Amino acid sequence: MSEILQYIPGNSPLHTINPVTKLLLVILIVGLCVMSSQIPFLCFLIGVLIFGALFSGLIREIISQIPFLLLLSFFLVVLTSLTVQEGALLLPILPSTDPSIQGFGITMGGLMFGIILSLRFIVMITAFQLFVITTKPSDLVTGLLAFRLPVDYVLMLLIALRFIPSLQLEARRIHEAQLCRGYNPGTGISGKIRSMKPIMIPLVANSLAKTQVLGLTLDMRGYRARKKLPFHKLVFGPGDMISAILILIILGAFLYLHFFMA
């Protein structure tokens, strides 16, 4: 079974970077990709991420996401092409009767916007994925605490990450149990949505049933009035120096492409 968003143990360069540094990098990359609408810069960010994955031997994890990313990109491009009417008309769908206004169809502006949006999502998803699979959840927590996030929220995130594989497993079990009753996953979008009920209801109900024990366990371990979480001190190493340089390079590229070239 492939676990979604789970830490993969290892000793790669990405693993050894301090979580705080890594978190800064992710925030920077995600922040800049939202601000930038230049395709070369977005491609540069994707290049940086691919390089990071190659360098750490995690390229297979990124490749496994490609079908999903392509599908997402396809939908985004279709959506924006049909909704954003800007720039030259590339493919008219409804020709205009009035020569002074352009007809309805796929426009240059819509297409470009779709591509930019897709690239942004690819950057964000890949960056987040690389971050989560190379960061031990406890280090992730330490990183978040270093940003002064309240313990309660950090604990919430930690528990959410912890239970993703359990939920996956439970969903599979429920799916099999319903198949035994002749369950038909349904066809078409409305069929798919309607057929969610036999899976989602047991999944949610069973998860809710677990919360009581979870809460009591936290209490019994003395988390009620806890200000600290039991995690390690952070150490900065050579990987963090390299990351600092990388941060400067990315910022430099952003500034150059957006201000000096423009």
Add this chain to the structure above:
Amino acid sequence: MIRATSLSYTYPVGTRPALRDITLSIGAGELVLITGPTAAGKTTLCYALAGILQHEFGGTFSGYLALRGRPVTEYAGVGELNRYVSMVFDDADSQLIFTSVEEELASGLETRIDSKQEIEKRIFDVMELCGITHLRERPPYALSGGQKQRVAIAAALAMDTDIIILDEPTSELDVAATSRIIEILKSLKEQGKTIIIVDHSLEGYRNVADRVIVMEEGHISREGTFDELFPEQQGSMKALYTDPDLTPYTPTDRPAIVRIDSLMKRYGTIEALNGISVTLYEGEFVAILGENGSGKTTLVKHLNGLLRPDGGLVHVRTLDATTAPVIDLVQQTGLVFQNPDTMLFADSVREEILFGLENIGASSPDQVIEEVLSMVGLSGLESTYPRHLSRGERQRLAVACILAMKPEIIILDEPTTGLDELESDRMMELMLTLQKKGHTIIMVTHNMRIAEEYAGRIIAMENGRIIGDYHNLKGRAS
């Protein structure tokens, strides 16, 4: 250590008291086993002794309860009580909060111990004691049921409290995993800990438990030493397939219903099934026995297409189960899963059964629903919300849902997990009735007692292979 006098308790939403007039006294270093049928108040008593009821749940109390000579109500909540009492709940998975075994154990320690070396030493000692040192870095999802349970126990032990309460820690474990946990309890007792444990399977505690308390309907019905209460052996702790009473299986002259030949199944690099060949005949009541992870469930999932083999043949009647669509196979082979809650989703018992019937397009569903409900003893509950039923009733409803689709073969995966003896026997009686009506029953279990008492044929599995196939002449189905 613990003293309760005329303790009674009613849950905030309850109408009847969950605990009635409990008087007991548990001394330091005692190991007390609590047993009794489902809904007898065992878990509630555990919660009471841990102070959870008084400080977390609310509800109505009467009587007196003191821990270490001090009334429970005087403690400043669970936050203070957790220095003296730790508790292991029955659901191991939801007690593992952190993402590695080591962090799980460290989680309770930081407020108790200042020195880092001491924390590490404590974690190391507890891992050694529970035999989980090799699992140190594992995330919870990569642990087996028995391992999870040992980690949950270790997390409680790491806190080094005087009193340890365990609520059914062995309910989903096989014989080997259970005896490992009892070994851990023994060494804790030697360290002078006070241990209170709830369990259904009893024999393992002979010569371990100092005292046994039997609960019924919220009060203590019997109390004494193990030998006083249970002079005879309670079920078997040894592997049944080493029993000399079993005779090797010889095929009957009835027509074959399931034919499996050289079945192979791999999960990654693990050989889950390694060349299984077996034929099952019409009207048999077969128990497939084996430890956790021996491949029992994997095997039966091949009979209705939930799993497809990596090699070998599977035939169910005339259908080729390696290729036939699941929707056709499930009408021949009904599989009831271990936990009924994985399938119950509808708003009423009637709708729950109707779901399967509509999926296969059955005619006159109302008549079928009435029929199967009376068969499983749930008549009159058509409009009840399924999740409001008791665990035993939910299990029987799950059987009814499958039964309604009229499969010839009925497969039960661990049908007695979470059921007490009364409910387990009731489930087995139902299977005997169905067998008499001509159904073929296949039951996957690690419960030796029910296999021995009911099944006509016992197949033993180990590491993905069949290691024995016997007639069980003592079984009521033979």
